[in-house]
Amino acid sequence: MAHNRAKSAARNASLVWLIISGLILAGGLAFAAFAVLPKYMAFFNEPTVIDIDDLEDLDNLPIYNAQITGKEMFDTSYYYEDSYLFIPLSREYFGAMWTGDKFLLVRNGGVIDESALTYKGTLRELDRDESTEVVMDLEREVPETQGFFMSVVLDATDHPTEFGNLVMVVVALAAIGFGLYGVYRGFSHLTNPAKHPFLKSLSRYGDPDDVVDRIEKERVLQEDKVGKLTLTKNWIIDEKGNNFRVMRAQDLLWVYKHVQTGRYNTKHYSLRLYDQHGEMISVGAKNEKQADEMGMEIAKHAPWALIGYDKKIEDAWKNQRNQLIAAVEQRKVQASA
Structure with a gap:
């Protein structure tokens, strides 16, 4: 009975480990398939050229590695600054691309060059900070622009080596790697409970089968x-x-x-x-x-x-x-x- 209890405990623990590892593996694969791979496949392919007249009709956002050419470019003088202990680490600048009837907000890793009319990046919905801290502020400062900004932004800071993208890759690989290892380990222990640490730990007292038999005899007494x-x-x-x-x-x-x-x-x-x-x-x-x-x-x-x-x-x-x-x-x- 003790042997059965020991094996049952090892199998149950292995099954739990197998299920958890399987969920982590599935999550890692799903994350890679739907979040990481589409972005990196777009990064390493030719850019998707989008006509400025089609910008307001797009419904399949985000579009990675999108290339857009406007009619005019304006430096808004707005920027985000990352700092540590008051030491500036990086800046991201915002420009307004005129498309003929609307402004498209452009987020760039360098100072906005008003002579450059073509930008590449990820075309996506404005996030909350961009909407409130940039667009709404601009509309307050320049009332004539009220209602002329699109609800999307071309984020030229989104590239393969951008920190957030590298973190996504690491998370996906770590989840897949841990999941694969966990599934292998769980399946191995499930099919052969003698490999489980519960039973292997008994070897310090002798043969595990003999040990559990001795334990069971004492339990009966x-x-x-x-x-x-x-x-x-x-x-x-x-x-x-x-x-x-x-x-x-x-x-x-x-x-x-x-x-x-x-x-x-x-x-x-x-x-x-x-x-x-x-x-x-x-x-x-x-x-x-x-x-x-x-x-x-x-x-x-x-x-x-x-x-x-x-x-x-x-x-x-x-x-x-x-x-x-x-x-x-x-x-x-x-x-x-």
Whole structure:
């Protein structure tokens, strides 16, 4: 039964991992297909030439790598400035392209050259800042332009190496890469639970099949349940949810109650168990009372273990474990005397 429980926990955990990884992979592929690839395919193809007479009839925005030639170009004197600690890092300038009956706002990475009438970039809807901070301000300053600005902007700052585009590429690749790895790992552990860390971790006690058989025999004879833990004569077992983690009682060195303070001063309790193999198990408790109950029950099963937090013990477990093991072994001798 223990073997089945261990395998079941490994399969359930693998299935959850597989589903989550699959969702991340699907999201990464969708993001790449609908947001990244169309933009970069347009960037590396010939620009889409758009006639100024067709600008107000377009409904398939955004159009990447669009090329538009106006009749006149005006520098609006508006610009956005990115700075850090009051140090200017970059500026983006705004121009107004006259199309014959309307103005098209142009966002450019350099100073607007009024002699240049052709610009390339992404044709898209005005964002909120562009609409309120540039267009509406211009219309207030120059009332004659009221109602003459189009609701679209030609963003010439949108190019393959623009920071935001590079971030999109990195996010898509990271999601796809992590998703592929997660799907492979989840499927591998699902089809062969013995590869799962739950079962592989048992190998420090011997053959995993033999270990779970020994655990099951002890559970049949007697087991004590307290909080999220199951205790047998020689084993400490955490198998709530999709977990199946075990620690041999005779290897236990140190146990203490961990308290973490969250938002609004809420406290979260857990019990931390450390053994001589360098393993640590953290077992959540629903409240402080349950954490104390688990700690007291473990103290009965392993009276030689050190109880309670102490910075010196923590340092010894990390840096001088052999000395800590020797001290606990001495406590075992005293406990059996």
